[in-house]
Amino acid sequence: MQRKAMAERPNWRALADDYGFAYAMPDGQQYWDESAAYLFTLREIEDDLERATEEIVALCGELVGRAVRDETYLKRLNIPSTFWDWIAASWQRPDPSLYGRFDFIYGGNGPAKLLEFNADTPTALYEAAVFQWLWLEDRVAAGALPRGADQFSSLHDKLIARFRAIPTNRPLHLTAYSSEVEDRKTVEYLSECAMEAGHTVVLIDIADIGLDGQGRFVDEQSRTIETLFKLYPWEWLIHEPFGASIPSSPTVWIEPAWKMLLSTKAILPELWRLAPGHPNLLEAYFEDDPAASALGRSYVAKPIVSREGANIEIRRDGATLVAAEGPYQNLPRVLQGLAPDVVFDGMRPVIGAWIVDDAAAGIGIREDKGLVTGNMSRFVPHAIVG
Structure with missing residues (x-):
């Protein structure tokens, strides 16, 4: 694995506009960055990243099978009985799952280590599935990458195939907050995949979803919402005023209800308890667990629910390196051992390893100079060259 400086395509901004990649330059700040690329060998992809993804998927399945009847865990996640x-x-x-993203630390000289799992509402999807593939084709055609260069990216085809496995005999509604550009564009991209798979799709703002007198969720035209993909977190949805009506409604939800048990950093100590010493896991405990003392004075503290690095605290040898602000300061926390410090040219990459259903489907890389990957950490493409 290496980070290589690359010449930017002179027209990439125009291409981003043409392809609807509206958040490539949010508020004039650069998010998509092709001035560098991460280069991998096929062995690194297959043996280290793809295999790690498959290992963690299997562990997550085992965890859910136990957690659905674990009252202690359900209460810890604040899920009403x-x-x-x-x-x-x-x-x-089981109800169908669509996709998810594991975030790994990996530098090519040891096993990939899981930081967390976005099982319910992962974004950075379009750039991983489509735009970096277009970059690869252009760079190979221009001679900037060798002929035969490849990419770990089967996301687009796997998403279409997964949508084909979901019944197409009724409309598929997809929802997000339309005012959030990345969320809206993610849902629009998924709707294109669904249409290619044969679905009739209806895009709706989440604020326009209603509940009729028979306890059915309906859209703004009073059509029953029979199947709904929601880019909206379960931990928010169940606590909305209409949340109590969800279990009795006939709506099929994507992501399914069981994803609630995985879309939380509380899985980190649970996975460690399930497979202590697993090479792709970092040692982790709930903060109130006396066993957490095993981490000593070096660890990362994470609220069980947080987004874009909010309220993350990093301590090394008792010194606070990072104490990020955010709205999650009152939530229970998990403590996780420090990951290896992977740095290339002063940048710290985090590898987002995608799954569709339960199959590894590609990677996307975000990097930052800082220790925490945040909302404006840049997305950098990758290629397989050896």
Whole structure:
């Protein structure tokens, strides 16, 4: 693995506009960055990243199978008891899952280490699935990358195939906050994949979803929402005023209810308890667990729910290196051992390893000079060259 300086395509901004990549330069700040690329060998991709992804997927499945009946865990996640049987039934059917993203630290000289899992509302999808592939084709055609260069990117095809596995005999609604550009564009991209798979799709702002007198969720035209993909976190949704009506509604939810049990940093100590010493895990405990003393004075403290690095605290040898602000300061925390400090040219990459259903489907890389990957950390493309 190496980070290589690359010449930018002179027209990439125009291409981003043409392809609808509206958040490549949010508020004039650069998010997409092709002035460098990460280069991998096929062995690194297959043996280290793809295999790590498959290992963690298997562990997550085992964890959910246990957690659906673990009252202690369900209470820790602040899930009301009225939802417990519904979540368990969602797992036992099982209700269809679409996608997710594991975030790994990896530098090519040791096993990939899991930082966290965005199981419910992952973004950075379009750039990983489409725009970096277009970059690869252009760079190979221009001779900037060798002929035969490849990319770990089967996301687009796997998403279409996954949508084909979901019944197409009824409209598929997709929702997000339309005012959030990245969320809206992510849902628009997923709707294109769904249409290619044969679905009739309806895009709707989440604020326009209603509940009729029979307890059915409906859109702004009073059409019953039979299947709904929501780019909106479960931990928010179940606590909305209409949340109590969700288990009794006939709506099929994507992501499914059982994803609530994985879309939290609380899985980190649970996975460690399930597979202590696993090469792709970092030692982790709940903060109130006496066993957390094993981490000593060096660890990362994370609220069980947080986004874009908010409220992350990093301590090394008792000294605070990072204490990020945010709205999650009152939530329970997990403590996780420090990951290896992977640095290339002063930049710290985090590898987002994508799954579609339960299959590894590609990677996207975001990098930052700082220790925490935040909302404006840049997305850098990758290629397989050896």
